[in-house]
Amino acid sequence: MKEGETKPRILMVTRNFPPLTGGMERLMQHTAEGISCYADLTIIGPTGCRAYAPPKSTVHEVPFGLLPFLTIGSMIAARTCLRKNFDLAIGGSGLAAPTLWILKGLFKLRTAVFIHGLDIVVNNFIYQRAFIPAVRAADLLIANSQSTKALAIERGVAERKITVIHPGTTLPELSSLPPDADFCSRHRIQDKRVVLFTGRITRRKGLSQFITRSLPAIVQAHPDTVLLVVGDSPDQSLNRNGETEHVNKALEESGLGKNVLFLGKVGDRELTAAYAAADVQVLPLVEVPGDIEGFGMVAIEAAALGTPTVAFSLGGVTDAISPGNGRLVPEGRYDLFSSAVCELFNDSTITAESCRKHASDFSWKIVSARLKEVLAQTMDD
Known part of the structure; x- marks a missing residue:
């Protein structure tokens, strides 16, 4: 965090966010909600995500097709970083890792990437050659399980960079x-x-x-x-x-x-x-x-x-x-x-x-508190 600022400025780049559906999308939505409670949050997400983002966050929508998200999303992220100094950039999955790698090089940003398993092992030559090196370059990897952590280590990610934080759930009344x-x-x-x-x-x-x-x-x-x-x-x-x-x-x-x-x-x-x-x-x-x-x-x-x-x-x-x-x-x-x-x-x-x-033991309150702790450590390093 920059001296004199009461809130850290965090940029989230994620293709995995509602209105797309699935466990990864729910995880990133709850992650955004938790971060918005203590940080100035900007989100670059898929078309329609504004309706699901925290009220106080700044949102830029990008077409969720893979190629448009990578190209247009990276350009919007770079332009956003030119206009605002961020303390940390977060990627919602390995798909966002190349964008974060660019931001890290251009703006000396600290970076964190969520990894979910499939985005480590997916059987695609281009992905393994272009995306996994960008995953390795992140300052922090947040794995959703011990299994995902082991897979990341097998792909050459330094173990010291990986923290396991399990996804959470809502405990209903x-x-x-x-x-x-x-x-x-x-x-x-x-x-x-x-x-x-x-x-x-x-x-x-x-x-x-x-x-x-x-x-x-x-x-x-x-x-x-x-x-x-x-x-x-x-x-x-x-x-x-x-x-x-x-x-x-x-x-x-x-x-x-x-x-x-x-x-x-x-x-x-x-x-x-x-x-x-x-x-x-x-x-x-x-x-x-x-x-x-x-x-x-x-x-x-x-x-x-x-x-x-x-x-x-x-x-x-x-x-x-x-x-x-x-x-x-x-x-x-x-x-x-x-x-x-x-x-x-x-x-x-x-x-x-x-x-x-x-x-x-998996309540979003517990998950958010643990994430806040590890993100603060990454920003302070």
Whole structure:
């Protein structure tokens, strides 16, 4: 921080911000809200982000296509730095690292970059050659899990630069939650055992294989089971694939179409209702070269609503699940995965209270306080 200033001036450059949707976007929105409480914040984000930015922040909108964001975003960032002296520039992901590298060279700015897993390992030659060196050049790397930290070290990032700060969640007031009965009635799943899948339908999420290799055993044991799918196919992510086609094929071959309900992309209130209504959430992750689950934020979000999660032990999801909010299953053991889901239908050791207690360690208040501390250290170095 510059002498004589009461507030640090912080520039955030991020393509991951609402109105785009996903865990990274929610993380950066809450990060901006936390920073705006103690800093003069300027945001360079995707078109439409102004409506979701903190009221006191300055916002510059850039088309969210990859090439326009990199080129136009970098020019706006440089022009903004010419007009205002910043104490720190923050990148919302590895995609912003080249822009920050330019700002660091031109304006001697301290820089920090959030890294999420996929933006370290994505299987793209140009990205690995051009973006990863810029990631290494940042003064601070904020990893969302121990797994992401390990991946960054493998790519040559100095360990001393990396701090792990897990993404957070909102801890809802139970009295303000939408009634489960209303949600279940609207979707005709009253008196059903609800298994929830939440997230973009990408290959690494493993939905098609779960339908083929785990859901039949669950339905056989509990014929009243409904798999509720909340999310859609990615259209703006680094990795796009044909998982939706695999899901449709799995449904056709398994004959379980009547046991699966797709809600598509939903708003926050509907997502909250889905979490609260579910008996178990599933994260049937599969290993995909050039892709990875950086943390598993949905496990924390579900826990905040009292819902446990069963997940394969891959990537950063191991940081998000404890005995208090779910079960980790060895990768590829679909038999054990099915058993874990069925056990949680009636497991009295994992309760709504134990899930919420687990989630309380990931509150945005705790996350923001930790981030404020590490950013202050970076600006003072």
